[in-house]
Amino acid sequence: MQPLLDAIATMAFPTDAQRIFHGRGGRFPGCEHWSLDAYPPVFVLTSFLPAAEEDLATIGAALQSRWAQIAPGEPLNWVFQCRHEQLRVHGRAETRLMAGAVPDPHVVTEQGARFRVHVLKGQNHGLFLDMAEGRRWVRQYVAAHQAREPRGAKVLNLFAYTCAFSVVALQAGARQVVNVDMSHGAIAIGQQNHQLNGLTTGAGFLAHDIFSTWGKITRGGPYGLVIVDPPSYQKGSFVATKDYARLMRRLPDLLAPGGHALLCLNAPELGLDFLKGQMQALAPDLALVERLANPAVFADVQAERALKVLVYKAPD
Known part of the structure:
Protein backbone atom coordinates (compact mmCIF):
# COMPACT_ATOMS: atom_id res chain seq x y z
CA MET A 1 0.00 0.00 0.00
CA GLN A 2 2.99 2.32 0.39
CA PRO A 3 3.02 3.49 -3.27
CA LEU A 4 -0.59 4.58 -2.88
CA LEU A 5 0.24 6.46 0.31
CA ASP A 6 3.23 8.07 -1.45
CA ALA A 7 0.99 9.22 -4.30
CA ILE A 8 -1.40 10.78 -1.81
CA ALA A 9 1.44 12.48 0.08
CA THR A 10 2.72 14.18 -3.09
CA MET A 11 -0.49 14.91 -4.99
CA ALA A 12 -1.26 18.46 -6.04
CA PHE A 13 -4.58 20.16 -5.46
CA PRO A 14 -6.85 18.68 -8.14
CA THR A 15 -8.90 21.09 -10.22
CA ASP A 16 -9.91 18.89 -13.16
CA ALA A 17 -11.20 15.32 -12.81
CA GLN A 18 -8.21 12.99 -12.96
CA ARG A 19 -6.67 9.75 -11.75
CA ILE A 20 -4.26 10.14 -8.84
CA PHE A 21 -3.05 6.52 -8.49
CA HIS A 22 -3.35 3.63 -10.95
CA GLY A 23 -2.47 0.33 -9.36
CA ARG A 24 -4.16 -1.63 -12.15
CA GLY A 25 -1.24 -0.88 -14.45
CA GLY A 26 0.95 -3.30 -12.51
CA ARG A 27 3.76 -0.81 -11.90
CA PHE A 28 3.38 -1.00 -8.12
CA PRO A 29 3.59 -4.61 -6.88
CA GLY A 30 1.09 -5.31 -4.13
CA CYS A 31 -1.11 -2.35 -5.13
CA GLU A 32 -2.66 -3.81 -8.27
CA HIS A 33 -6.13 -3.68 -6.75
CA TRP A 34 -6.10 0.02 -5.77
CA SER A 35 -7.00 3.13 -7.72
CA LEU A 36 -7.62 6.67 -6.55
CA ASP A 37 -9.48 9.27 -8.57
CA ALA A 38 -10.30 12.91 -8.03
CA TYR A 39 -13.74 14.10 -9.06
CA PRO A 40 -13.38 17.49 -7.37
CA PRO A 41 -14.37 18.14 -4.69
CA VAL A 42 -14.56 14.37 -4.03
CA PHE A 43 -11.92 11.62 -4.02
CA VAL A 44 -12.98 8.12 -5.05
CA LEU A 45 -10.90 5.19 -3.78
CA THR A 46 -11.56 1.88 -5.53
CA SER A 47 -10.42 -1.60 -4.57
CA PHE A 48 -10.80 -4.68 -6.74
CA LEU A 49 -10.23 -6.91 -3.71
CA PRO A 50 -11.89 -6.92 -0.29
CA ALA A 51 -10.31 -4.13 1.79
CA ALA A 52 -9.56 -4.33 5.51
CA GLU A 53 -11.02 -1.56 7.65
CA GLU A 54 -7.57 -0.74 9.05
CA ASP A 55 -6.28 -0.19 5.50
CA LEU A 56 -9.15 2.16 4.78
CA ALA A 57 -8.42 4.02 8.00
CA THR A 58 -4.76 4.39 7.02
CA ILE A 59 -5.65 5.70 3.58
CA GLY A 60 -8.26 8.03 5.05
CA ALA A 61 -5.70 9.46 7.44
CA ALA A 62 -3.26 10.00 4.58
CA LEU A 63 -5.91 11.80 2.55
CA GLN A 64 -6.83 13.95 5.53
CA SER A 65 -3.21 14.89 6.19
CA ARG A 66 -2.48 15.85 2.58
CA TRP A 67 -5.78 17.67 2.18
CA ALA A 68 -5.03 19.80 5.22
CA GLN A 69 -1.80 20.83 3.48
CA ILE A 70 -3.17 21.64 0.02
CA ALA A 71 -6.66 22.85 0.99
CA PRO A 72 -6.42 24.19 4.54
CA GLY A 73 -9.79 24.72 6.16
CA GLU A 74 -11.68 22.81 3.44
CA PRO A 75 -13.57 19.63 4.37
CA LEU A 76 -12.29 16.34 2.95
CA ASN A 77 -14.83 14.43 0.87
CA TRP A 78 -14.10 10.86 -0.12
CA VAL A 79 -15.91 7.76 -1.26
CA PHE A 80 -14.83 4.11 -1.20
CA GLN A 81 -16.02 1.57 -3.72
CA CYS A 82 -15.23 -2.15 -3.55
CA ARG A 83 -15.46 -4.05 -6.83
CA HIS A 84 -14.10 -7.46 -5.92
CA GLU A 85 -15.04 -10.35 -8.16
CA GLN A 86 -17.93 -11.70 -6.11
CA LEU A 87 -19.71 -8.35 -6.28
CA ARG A 88 -18.96 -7.81 -9.97
CA VAL A 89 -20.40 -11.22 -10.88
CA HIS A 90 -23.73 -9.87 -9.68
CA GLY A 91 -23.23 -6.57 -11.51
CA ARG A 92 -22.95 -4.40 -8.44
CA ALA A 93 -20.39 -2.73 -6.23
CA GLU A 94 -20.26 -1.70 -2.58
CA THR A 95 -20.03 2.08 -2.33
CA ARG A 96 -19.62 4.06 0.90
CA LEU A 97 -19.29 7.73 1.71
CA MET A 98 -16.31 7.75 4.08
CA ALA A 99 -16.07 11.45 4.95
CA GLY A 100 -17.67 14.75 4.01
CA ALA A 101 -20.37 14.98 1.38
CA VAL A 102 -20.93 14.63 -2.35
CA PRO A 103 -22.49 17.59 -4.20
CA ASP A 104 -25.85 17.07 -5.87
CA PRO A 105 -25.66 17.77 -8.73
CA HIS A 106 -21.96 16.88 -8.91
CA VAL A 107 -20.23 18.69 -11.78
CA VAL A 108 -16.54 18.33 -12.65
CA THR A 109 -14.30 19.96 -15.25
CA GLU A 110 -11.78 18.72 -17.80
CA GLN A 111 -9.88 20.97 -20.22
CA GLY A 112 -12.49 23.70 -19.87
CA ALA A 113 -15.52 21.42 -20.31
CA ARG A 114 -18.05 20.61 -17.57
CA PHE A 115 -19.54 17.18 -16.96
CA ARG A 116 -22.08 15.76 -14.55
CA VAL A 117 -20.88 12.71 -12.62
CA HIS A 118 -22.35 10.33 -10.05
CA VAL A 119 -19.81 8.67 -7.76
CA LEU A 120 -22.17 7.12 -5.22
CA LYS A 121 -23.95 4.75 -7.59
CA GLY A 122 -22.80 2.31 -10.24
CA GLN A 123 -19.33 1.41 -11.45
CA ASN A 124 -19.23 3.99 -14.26
CA HIS A 125 -19.24 7.50 -12.86
CA GLY A 126 -20.22 9.45 -15.97
CA LEU A 127 -16.75 10.36 -17.26
CA PHE A 128 -14.05 7.83 -18.17
CA LEU A 129 -10.81 9.42 -16.98
Missing part, protein backbone atom coordinates in the same frame (compact mmCIF):
# COMPACT_ATOMS: atom_id res chain seq x y z
CA ASP A 130 -8.54 7.19 -19.08
CA MET A 131 -10.08 8.69 -22.26
CA ALA A 132 -8.84 12.22 -21.49
CA GLU A 133 -6.27 12.13 -24.31
CA GLY A 134 -8.91 10.88 -26.74
CA ARG A 135 -11.07 13.87 -25.90
CA ARG A 136 -8.06 16.16 -26.27
CA TRP A 137 -7.36 14.67 -29.72
CA VAL A 138 -10.99 15.18 -30.81
CA ARG A 139 -10.86 18.80 -29.68
CA GLN A 140 -7.65 19.41 -31.65
CA TYR A 141 -8.86 17.51 -34.73
CA VAL A 142 -12.15 19.40 -34.95
CA ALA A 143 -10.44 22.76 -34.43
CA ALA A 144 -7.96 21.97 -37.21
CA HIS A 145 -10.81 20.86 -39.49
CA GLN A 146 -12.60 24.15 -38.90
CA ALA A 147 -9.50 25.99 -40.07
CA ARG A 148 -9.77 24.10 -43.39
CA GLU A 149 -13.57 24.19 -43.66
CA PRO A 150 -15.27 27.09 -41.84
CA ARG A 151 -18.60 25.23 -41.67
CA GLY A 152 -16.98 22.78 -39.26
CA ALA A 153 -16.73 19.00 -39.05
CA LYS A 154 -19.66 16.61 -38.99
CA VAL A 155 -19.13 13.99 -36.26
CA LEU A 156 -20.72 10.62 -35.51
CA ASN A 157 -20.32 9.54 -31.88
CA LEU A 158 -21.17 5.83 -31.50
CA PHE A 159 -21.65 4.36 -28.01
CA ALA A 160 -21.82 7.98 -26.89
CA TYR A 161 -22.50 7.20 -23.20
CA THR A 162 -22.81 10.67 -21.58
CA CYS A 163 -21.63 12.42 -24.76
CA ALA A 164 -18.31 13.85 -23.52
CA PHE A 165 -16.81 13.54 -27.02
CA SER A 166 -19.74 15.52 -28.38
CA VAL A 167 -19.25 18.33 -25.87
CA VAL A 168 -15.58 18.83 -26.74
CA ALA A 169 -16.24 18.52 -30.49
CA LEU A 170 -18.89 21.23 -30.42
CA GLN A 171 -16.73 23.44 -28.21
CA ALA A 172 -13.99 23.11 -30.86
CA GLY A 173 -16.33 24.18 -33.66
CA ALA A 174 -18.00 21.05 -35.00
CA ARG A 175 -20.96 21.76 -37.26
CA GLN A 176 -22.98 18.78 -36.06
CA VAL A 177 -22.55 15.76 -33.77
CA VAL A 178 -24.85 12.74 -33.88
CA ASN A 179 -24.73 10.84 -30.57
CA VAL A 180 -25.98 7.25 -30.51
CA ASP A 181 -26.31 5.07 -27.39
CA MET A 182 -28.94 2.54 -26.38
CA SER A 183 -29.03 3.81 -22.78
CA HIS A 184 -31.74 6.42 -22.35
CA GLY A 185 -30.28 7.35 -18.97
CA ALA A 186 -26.80 7.98 -20.37
CA ILE A 187 -28.18 10.03 -23.26
CA ALA A 188 -30.23 12.12 -20.80
CA ILE A 189 -27.06 12.94 -18.84
CA GLY A 190 -25.37 13.69 -22.16
CA GLN A 191 -28.05 16.26 -22.92
CA GLN A 192 -27.47 17.79 -19.48
CA ASN A 193 -23.73 17.96 -20.23
CA HIS A 194 -24.45 19.99 -23.35
CA GLN A 195 -26.65 22.36 -21.35
CA LEU A 196 -23.94 22.71 -18.68
CA ASN A 197 -21.59 23.95 -21.39
CA GLY A 198 -24.07 26.31 -23.03
CA LEU A 199 -24.31 24.12 -26.15
CA THR A 200 -27.87 24.53 -27.35
CA THR A 201 -27.51 23.61 -31.04
CA GLY A 202 -25.56 21.18 -33.21
CA ALA A 203 -26.07 17.95 -31.24
CA GLY A 204 -28.47 15.14 -32.08
CA PHE A 205 -29.28 12.34 -29.64
CA LEU A 206 -30.46 8.86 -30.63
CA ALA A 207 -31.22 6.54 -27.71
CA HIS A 208 -31.22 3.50 -29.99
CA ASP A 209 -29.45 0.20 -30.50
CA ILE A 210 -26.75 1.09 -33.03
CA PHE A 211 -27.14 -2.17 -34.93
CA SER A 212 -30.83 -1.51 -35.60
CA THR A 213 -30.35 2.17 -36.47
CA TRP A 214 -27.92 1.96 -39.40
CA GLY A 215 -30.39 3.42 -41.88
CA LYS A 216 -30.85 6.62 -39.91
CA ILE A 217 -27.14 6.83 -39.08
CA THR A 218 -26.10 6.38 -42.72
CA ARG A 219 -28.60 8.92 -44.03
CA GLY A 220 -27.07 11.50 -41.69
CA GLY A 221 -23.61 11.07 -43.22
CA PRO A 222 -21.04 11.15 -44.53
CA TYR A 223 -19.03 12.22 -41.49
CA GLY A 224 -15.64 13.85 -41.21
CA LEU A 225 -15.04 12.01 -37.95
CA VAL A 226 -16.51 8.77 -36.63
CA ILE A 227 -15.85 7.91 -32.97
CA VAL A 228 -16.31 4.27 -31.93
CA ASP A 229 -15.97 3.73 -28.17
CA PRO A 230 -17.90 0.57 -27.30
CA PRO A 231 -17.88 -1.44 -24.09
CA SER A 232 -15.57 -4.44 -24.38
CA TYR A 233 -18.34 -6.73 -23.15
CA GLN A 234 -21.93 -5.90 -22.38
CA LYS A 235 -24.23 -8.88 -22.36
CA GLY A 236 -27.09 -8.49 -24.79
CA SER A 237 -25.68 -5.43 -26.58
CA PHE A 238 -21.99 -5.66 -27.49
CA VAL A 239 -19.26 -8.29 -27.40
CA ALA A 240 -16.04 -6.95 -28.91
CA THR A 241 -14.82 -10.25 -30.33
CA LYS A 242 -17.86 -10.61 -32.58
CA ASP A 243 -19.51 -7.19 -32.80
CA TYR A 244 -16.57 -4.86 -33.48
CA ALA A 245 -16.31 -6.32 -36.98
CA ARG A 246 -19.89 -5.22 -37.68
CA LEU A 247 -18.83 -1.63 -37.01
CA MET A 248 -15.62 -1.79 -39.03
CA ARG A 249 -17.45 -2.93 -42.16
CA ARG A 250 -19.56 0.23 -42.05
CA LEU A 251 -16.73 2.73 -41.70
CA PRO A 252 -15.87 3.20 -45.42
CA ASP A 253 -19.49 4.15 -46.16
CA LEU A 254 -19.82 6.42 -43.14
CA LEU A 255 -16.64 8.46 -43.66
CA ALA A 256 -16.30 11.41 -46.00
CA PRO A 257 -13.22 11.40 -48.26
CA GLY A 258 -10.21 12.13 -46.10
CA GLY A 259 -12.29 11.64 -42.94
CA HIS A 260 -10.97 9.98 -39.79
CA ALA A 261 -12.15 7.26 -37.44
CA LEU A 262 -11.22 7.04 -33.77
CA LEU A 263 -11.43 3.40 -32.67
CA CYS A 264 -11.31 2.66 -28.94
CA LEU A 265 -10.99 -0.66 -27.13
CA ASN A 266 -10.63 -1.19 -23.39
CA ALA A 267 -10.33 -4.97 -23.20
CA PRO A 268 -7.14 -6.24 -21.50
CA GLU A 269 -7.47 -9.63 -23.18
CA LEU A 270 -7.49 -8.12 -26.70
CA GLY A 271 -4.32 -6.49 -28.00
CA LEU A 272 -3.57 -4.09 -30.83
CA ASP A 273 -3.44 -6.96 -33.30
CA PHE A 274 -7.15 -7.54 -32.78
CA LEU A 275 -8.07 -4.05 -34.00
CA LYS A 276 -5.38 -3.78 -36.66
CA GLY A 277 -5.98 -7.24 -38.08
CA GLN A 278 -9.73 -6.81 -38.35
CA MET A 279 -9.40 -3.35 -39.89
CA GLN A 280 -6.97 -4.72 -42.49
CA ALA A 281 -9.45 -7.45 -43.38
CA LEU A 282 -12.69 -5.47 -43.24
CA ALA A 283 -11.74 -1.89 -44.15
CA PRO A 284 -8.40 -2.20 -45.98
CA ASP A 285 -8.69 1.21 -47.66
CA LEU A 286 -8.51 2.99 -44.31
CA ALA A 287 -4.94 3.77 -43.28
CA LEU A 288 -3.68 3.56 -39.71
CA VAL A 289 -2.41 7.00 -38.64
CA GLU A 290 -1.40 6.52 -35.00
CA ARG A 291 -2.14 5.03 -31.62
CA LEU A 292 -2.95 7.75 -29.11
CA ALA A 293 -0.98 7.72 -25.87
CA ASN A 294 -2.99 7.23 -22.70
CA PRO A 295 -2.67 9.76 -19.86
CA ALA A 296 0.72 9.21 -18.20
CA VAL A 297 -0.83 8.20 -14.88
CA PHE A 298 -2.49 5.23 -16.64
CA ALA A 299 0.86 3.72 -17.69
CA ASP A 300 0.78 -0.09 -17.79
CA VAL A 301 3.63 -2.59 -17.61
CA GLN A 302 1.87 -4.36 -20.49
CA ALA A 303 0.86 -1.77 -23.08
CA GLU A 304 -1.24 -4.36 -24.89
CA ARG A 305 -3.53 -4.65 -21.88
CA ALA A 306 -4.11 -0.91 -21.51
CA LEU A 307 -6.74 1.17 -23.27
CA LYS A 308 -6.16 1.17 -27.03
CA VAL A 309 -7.17 4.19 -29.12
CA LEU A 310 -6.32 4.08 -32.84
CA VAL A 311 -6.77 6.77 -35.50
CA TYR A 312 -7.59 5.70 -39.08
CA LYS A 313 -7.94 7.86 -42.19
CA ALA A 314 -10.14 7.34 -45.23
CA PRO A 315 -8.65 7.91 -48.70
CA ASP A 316 -8.83 11.44 -50.11
Whole structure:
Protein backbone atom coordinates (compact mmCIF):
# COMPACT_ATOMS: atom_id res chain seq x y z
CA MET A 1 0.00 0.00 0.00
CA GLN A 2 2.99 2.32 0.39
CA PRO A 3 3.02 3.49 -3.27
CA LEU A 4 -0.59 4.58 -2.88
CA LEU A 5 0.24 6.46 0.31
CA ASP A 6 3.23 8.07 -1.45
CA ALA A 7 0.99 9.22 -4.30
CA ILE A 8 -1.40 10.78 -1.81
CA ALA A 9 1.44 12.48 0.08
CA THR A 10 2.72 14.18 -3.09
CA MET A 11 -0.49 14.91 -4.99
CA ALA A 12 -1.26 18.46 -6.04
CA PHE A 13 -4.58 20.16 -5.46
CA PRO A 14 -6.85 18.68 -8.14
CA THR A 15 -8.90 21.09 -10.22
CA ASP A 16 -9.91 18.89 -13.16
CA ALA A 17 -11.20 15.32 -12.81
CA GLN A 18 -8.21 12.99 -12.96
CA ARG A 19 -6.67 9.75 -11.75
CA ILE A 20 -4.26 10.14 -8.84
CA PHE A 21 -3.05 6.52 -8.49
CA HIS A 22 -3.35 3.63 -10.95
CA GLY A 23 -2.47 0.33 -9.36
CA ARG A 24 -4.16 -1.63 -12.15
CA GLY A 25 -1.24 -0.88 -14.45
CA GLY A 26 0.95 -3.30 -12.51
CA ARG A 27 3.76 -0.81 -11.90
CA PHE A 28 3.38 -1.00 -8.12
CA PRO A 29 3.59 -4.61 -6.88
CA GLY A 30 1.09 -5.31 -4.13
CA CYS A 31 -1.11 -2.35 -5.13
CA GLU A 32 -2.66 -3.81 -8.27
CA HIS A 33 -6.13 -3.68 -6.75
CA TRP A 34 -6.10 0.02 -5.77
CA SER A 35 -7.00 3.13 -7.72
CA LEU A 36 -7.62 6.67 -6.55
CA ASP A 37 -9.48 9.27 -8.57
CA ALA A 38 -10.30 12.91 -8.03
CA TYR A 39 -13.74 14.10 -9.06
CA PRO A 40 -13.38 17.49 -7.37
CA PRO A 41 -14.37 18.14 -4.69
CA VAL A 42 -14.56 14.37 -4.03
CA PHE A 43 -11.92 11.62 -4.02
CA VAL A 44 -12.98 8.12 -5.05
CA LEU A 45 -10.90 5.19 -3.78
CA THR A 46 -11.56 1.88 -5.53
CA SER A 47 -10.42 -1.60 -4.57
CA PHE A 48 -10.80 -4.68 -6.74
CA LEU A 49 -10.23 -6.91 -3.71
CA PRO A 50 -11.89 -6.92 -0.29
CA ALA A 51 -10.31 -4.13 1.79
CA ALA A 52 -9.56 -4.33 5.51
CA GLU A 53 -11.02 -1.56 7.65
CA GLU A 54 -7.57 -0.74 9.05
CA ASP A 55 -6.28 -0.19 5.50
CA LEU A 56 -9.15 2.16 4.78
CA ALA A 57 -8.42 4.02 8.00
CA THR A 58 -4.76 4.39 7.02
CA ILE A 59 -5.65 5.70 3.58
CA GLY A 60 -8.26 8.03 5.05
CA ALA A 61 -5.70 9.46 7.44
CA ALA A 62 -3.26 10.00 4.58
CA LEU A 63 -5.91 11.80 2.55
CA GLN A 64 -6.83 13.95 5.53
CA SER A 65 -3.21 14.89 6.19
CA ARG A 66 -2.48 15.85 2.58
CA TRP A 67 -5.78 17.67 2.18
CA ALA A 68 -5.03 19.80 5.22
CA GLN A 69 -1.80 20.83 3.48
CA ILE A 70 -3.17 21.64 0.02
CA ALA A 71 -6.66 22.85 0.99
CA PRO A 72 -6.42 24.19 4.54
CA GLY A 73 -9.79 24.72 6.16
CA GLU A 74 -11.68 22.81 3.44
CA PRO A 75 -13.57 19.63 4.37
CA LEU A 76 -12.29 16.34 2.95
CA ASN A 77 -14.83 14.43 0.87
CA TRP A 78 -14.10 10.86 -0.12
CA VAL A 79 -15.91 7.76 -1.26
CA PHE A 80 -14.83 4.11 -1.20
CA GLN A 81 -16.02 1.57 -3.72
CA CYS A 82 -15.23 -2.15 -3.55
CA ARG A 83 -15.46 -4.05 -6.83
CA HIS A 84 -14.10 -7.46 -5.92
CA GLU A 85 -15.04 -10.35 -8.16
CA GLN A 86 -17.93 -11.70 -6.11
CA LEU A 87 -19.71 -8.35 -6.28
CA ARG A 88 -18.96 -7.81 -9.97
CA VAL A 89 -20.40 -11.22 -10.88
CA HIS A 90 -23.73 -9.87 -9.68
CA GLY A 91 -23.23 -6.57 -11.51
CA ARG A 92 -22.95 -4.40 -8.44
CA ALA A 93 -20.39 -2.73 -6.23
CA GLU A 94 -20.26 -1.70 -2.58
CA THR A 95 -20.03 2.08 -2.33
CA ARG A 96 -19.62 4.06 0.90
CA LEU A 97 -19.29 7.73 1.71
CA MET A 98 -16.31 7.75 4.08
CA ALA A 99 -16.07 11.45 4.95
CA GLY A 100 -17.67 14.75 4.01
CA ALA A 101 -20.37 14.98 1.38
CA VAL A 102 -20.93 14.63 -2.35
CA PRO A 103 -22.49 17.59 -4.20
CA ASP A 104 -25.85 17.07 -5.87
CA PRO A 105 -25.66 17.77 -8.73
CA HIS A 106 -21.96 16.88 -8.91
CA VAL A 107 -20.23 18.69 -11.78
CA VAL A 108 -16.54 18.33 -12.65
CA THR A 109 -14.30 19.96 -15.25
CA GLU A 110 -11.78 18.72 -17.80
CA GLN A 111 -9.88 20.97 -20.22
CA GLY A 112 -12.49 23.70 -19.87
CA ALA A 113 -15.52 21.42 -20.31
CA ARG A 114 -18.05 20.61 -17.57
CA PHE A 115 -19.54 17.18 -16.96
CA ARG A 116 -22.08 15.76 -14.55
CA VAL A 117 -20.88 12.71 -12.62
CA HIS A 118 -22.35 10.33 -10.05
CA VAL A 119 -19.81 8.67 -7.76
CA LEU A 120 -22.17 7.12 -5.22
CA LYS A 121 -23.95 4.75 -7.59
CA GLY A 122 -22.80 2.31 -10.24
CA GLN A 123 -19.33 1.41 -11.45
CA ASN A 124 -19.23 3.99 -14.26
CA HIS A 125 -19.24 7.50 -12.86
CA GLY A 126 -20.22 9.45 -15.97
CA LEU A 127 -16.75 10.36 -17.26
CA PHE A 128 -14.05 7.83 -18.17
CA LEU A 129 -10.81 9.42 -16.98
CA ASP A 130 -8.54 7.19 -19.08
CA MET A 131 -10.08 8.69 -22.26
CA ALA A 132 -8.84 12.22 -21.49
CA GLU A 133 -6.27 12.13 -24.31
CA GLY A 134 -8.91 10.88 -26.74
CA ARG A 135 -11.07 13.87 -25.90
CA ARG A 136 -8.06 16.16 -26.27
CA TRP A 137 -7.36 14.67 -29.72
CA VAL A 138 -10.99 15.18 -30.81
CA ARG A 139 -10.86 18.80 -29.68
CA GLN A 140 -7.65 19.41 -31.65
CA TYR A 141 -8.86 17.51 -34.73
CA VAL A 142 -12.15 19.40 -34.95
CA ALA A 143 -10.44 22.76 -34.43
CA ALA A 144 -7.96 21.97 -37.21
CA HIS A 145 -10.81 20.86 -39.49
CA GLN A 146 -12.60 24.15 -38.90
CA ALA A 147 -9.50 25.99 -40.07
CA ARG A 148 -9.77 24.10 -43.39
CA GLU A 149 -13.57 24.19 -43.66
CA PRO A 150 -15.27 27.09 -41.84
CA ARG A 151 -18.60 25.23 -41.67
CA GLY A 152 -16.98 22.78 -39.26
CA ALA A 153 -16.73 19.00 -39.05
CA LYS A 154 -19.66 16.61 -38.99
CA VAL A 155 -19.13 13.99 -36.26
CA LEU A 156 -20.72 10.62 -35.51
CA ASN A 157 -20.32 9.54 -31.88
CA LEU A 158 -21.17 5.83 -31.50
CA PHE A 159 -21.65 4.36 -28.01
CA ALA A 160 -21.82 7.98 -26.89
CA TYR A 161 -22.50 7.20 -23.20
CA THR A 162 -22.81 10.67 -21.58
CA CYS A 163 -21.63 12.42 -24.76
CA ALA A 164 -18.31 13.85 -23.52
CA PHE A 165 -16.81 13.54 -27.02
CA SER A 166 -19.74 15.52 -28.38
CA VAL A 167 -19.25 18.33 -25.87
CA VAL A 168 -15.58 18.83 -26.74
CA ALA A 169 -16.24 18.52 -30.49
CA LEU A 170 -18.89 21.23 -30.42
CA GLN A 171 -16.73 23.44 -28.21
CA ALA A 172 -13.99 23.11 -30.86
CA GLY A 173 -16.33 24.18 -33.66
CA ALA A 174 -18.00 21.05 -35.00
CA ARG A 175 -20.96 21.76 -37.26
CA GLN A 176 -22.98 18.78 -36.06
CA VAL A 177 -22.55 15.76 -33.77
CA VAL A 178 -24.85 12.74 -33.88
CA ASN A 179 -24.73 10.84 -30.57
CA VAL A 180 -25.98 7.25 -30.51
CA ASP A 181 -26.31 5.07 -27.39
CA MET A 182 -28.94 2.54 -26.38
CA SER A 183 -29.03 3.81 -22.78
CA HIS A 184 -31.74 6.42 -22.35
CA GLY A 185 -30.28 7.35 -18.97
CA ALA A 186 -26.80 7.98 -20.37
CA ILE A 187 -28.18 10.03 -23.26
CA ALA A 188 -30.23 12.12 -20.80
CA ILE A 189 -27.06 12.94 -18.84
CA GLY A 190 -25.37 13.69 -22.16
CA GLN A 191 -28.05 16.26 -22.92
CA GLN A 192 -27.47 17.79 -19.48
CA ASN A 193 -23.73 17.96 -20.23
CA HIS A 194 -24.45 19.99 -23.35
CA GLN A 195 -26.65 22.36 -21.35
CA LEU A 196 -23.94 22.71 -18.68
CA ASN A 197 -21.59 23.95 -21.39
CA GLY A 198 -24.07 26.31 -23.03
CA LEU A 199 -24.31 24.12 -26.15
CA THR A 200 -27.87 24.53 -27.35
CA THR A 201 -27.51 23.61 -31.04
CA GLY A 202 -25.56 21.18 -33.21
CA ALA A 203 -26.07 17.95 -31.24
CA GLY A 204 -28.47 15.14 -32.08
CA PHE A 205 -29.28 12.34 -29.64
CA LEU A 206 -30.46 8.86 -30.63
CA ALA A 207 -31.22 6.54 -27.71
CA HIS A 208 -31.22 3.50 -29.99
CA ASP A 209 -29.45 0.20 -30.50
CA ILE A 210 -26.75 1.09 -33.03
CA PHE A 211 -27.14 -2.17 -34.93
CA SER A 212 -30.83 -1.51 -35.60
CA THR A 213 -30.35 2.17 -36.47
CA TRP A 214 -27.92 1.96 -39.40
CA GLY A 215 -30.39 3.42 -41.88
CA LYS A 216 -30.85 6.62 -39.91
CA ILE A 217 -27.14 6.83 -39.08
CA THR A 218 -26.10 6.38 -42.72
CA ARG A 219 -28.60 8.92 -44.03
CA GLY A 220 -27.07 11.50 -41.69
CA GLY A 221 -23.61 11.07 -43.22
CA PRO A 222 -21.04 11.15 -44.53
CA TYR A 223 -19.03 12.22 -41.49
CA GLY A 224 -15.64 13.85 -41.21
CA LEU A 225 -15.04 12.01 -37.95
CA VAL A 226 -16.51 8.77 -36.63
CA ILE A 227 -15.85 7.91 -32.97
CA VAL A 228 -16.31 4.27 -31.93
CA ASP A 229 -15.97 3.73 -28.17
CA PRO A 230 -17.90 0.57 -27.30
CA PRO A 231 -17.88 -1.44 -24.09
CA SER A 232 -15.57 -4.44 -24.38
CA TYR A 233 -18.34 -6.73 -23.15
CA GLN A 234 -21.93 -5.90 -22.38
CA LYS A 235 -24.23 -8.88 -22.36
CA GLY A 236 -27.09 -8.49 -24.79
CA SER A 237 -25.68 -5.43 -26.58
CA PHE A 238 -21.99 -5.66 -27.49
CA VAL A 239 -19.26 -8.29 -27.40
CA ALA A 240 -16.04 -6.95 -28.91
CA THR A 241 -14.82 -10.25 -30.33
CA LYS A 242 -17.86 -10.61 -32.58
CA ASP A 243 -19.51 -7.19 -32.80
CA TYR A 244 -16.57 -4.86 -33.48
CA ALA A 245 -16.31 -6.32 -36.98
CA ARG A 246 -19.89 -5.22 -37.68
CA LEU A 247 -18.83 -1.63 -37.01
CA MET A 248 -15.62 -1.79 -39.03
CA ARG A 249 -17.45 -2.93 -42.16
CA ARG A 250 -19.56 0.23 -42.05
CA LEU A 251 -16.73 2.73 -41.70
CA PRO A 252 -15.87 3.20 -45.42
CA ASP A 253 -19.49 4.15 -46.16
CA LEU A 254 -19.82 6.42 -43.14
CA LEU A 255 -16.64 8.46 -43.66
CA ALA A 256 -16.30 11.41 -46.00
CA PRO A 257 -13.22 11.40 -48.26
CA GLY A 258 -10.21 12.13 -46.10
CA GLY A 259 -12.29 11.64 -42.94
CA HIS A 260 -10.97 9.98 -39.79
CA ALA A 261 -12.15 7.26 -37.44
CA LEU A 262 -11.22 7.04 -33.77
CA LEU A 263 -11.43 3.40 -32.67
CA CYS A 264 -11.31 2.66 -28.94
CA LEU A 265 -10.99 -0.66 -27.13
CA ASN A 266 -10.63 -1.19 -23.39
CA ALA A 267 -10.33 -4.97 -23.20
CA PRO A 268 -7.14 -6.24 -21.50
CA GLU A 269 -7.47 -9.63 -23.18
CA LEU A 270 -7.49 -8.12 -26.70
CA GLY A 271 -4.32 -6.49 -28.00
CA LEU A 272 -3.57 -4.09 -30.83
CA ASP A 273 -3.44 -6.96 -33.30
CA PHE A 274 -7.15 -7.54 -32.78
CA LEU A 275 -8.07 -4.05 -34.00
CA LYS A 276 -5.38 -3.78 -36.66
CA GLY A 277 -5.98 -7.24 -38.08
CA GLN A 278 -9.73 -6.81 -38.35
CA MET A 279 -9.40 -3.35 -39.89
CA GLN A 280 -6.97 -4.72 -42.49
CA ALA A 281 -9.45 -7.45 -43.38
CA LEU A 282 -12.69 -5.47 -43.24
CA ALA A 283 -11.74 -1.89 -44.15
CA PRO A 284 -8.40 -2.20 -45.98
CA ASP A 285 -8.69 1.21 -47.66
CA LEU A 286 -8.51 2.99 -44.31
CA ALA A 287 -4.94 3.77 -43.28
CA LEU A 288 -3.68 3.56 -39.71
CA VAL A 289 -2.41 7.00 -38.64
CA GLU A 290 -1.40 6.52 -35.00
CA ARG A 291 -2.14 5.03 -31.62
CA LEU A 292 -2.95 7.75 -29.11
CA ALA A 293 -0.98 7.72 -25.87
CA ASN A 294 -2.99 7.23 -22.70
CA PRO A 295 -2.67 9.76 -19.86
CA ALA A 296 0.72 9.21 -18.20
CA VAL A 297 -0.83 8.20 -14.88
CA PHE A 298 -2.49 5.23 -16.64
CA ALA A 299 0.86 3.72 -17.69
CA ASP A 300 0.78 -0.09 -17.79
CA VAL A 301 3.63 -2.59 -17.61
CA GLN A 302 1.87 -4.36 -20.49
CA ALA A 303 0.86 -1.77 -23.08
CA GLU A 304 -1.24 -4.36 -24.89
CA ARG A 305 -3.53 -4.65 -21.88
CA ALA A 306 -4.11 -0.91 -21.51
CA LEU A 307 -6.74 1.17 -23.27
CA LYS A 308 -6.16 1.17 -27.03
CA VAL A 309 -7.17 4.19 -29.12
CA LEU A 310 -6.32 4.08 -32.84
CA VAL A 311 -6.77 6.77 -35.50
CA TYR A 312 -7.59 5.70 -39.08
CA LYS A 313 -7.94 7.86 -42.19
CA ALA A 314 -10.14 7.34 -45.23
CA PRO A 315 -8.65 7.91 -48.70
CA ASP A 316 -8.83 11.44 -50.11
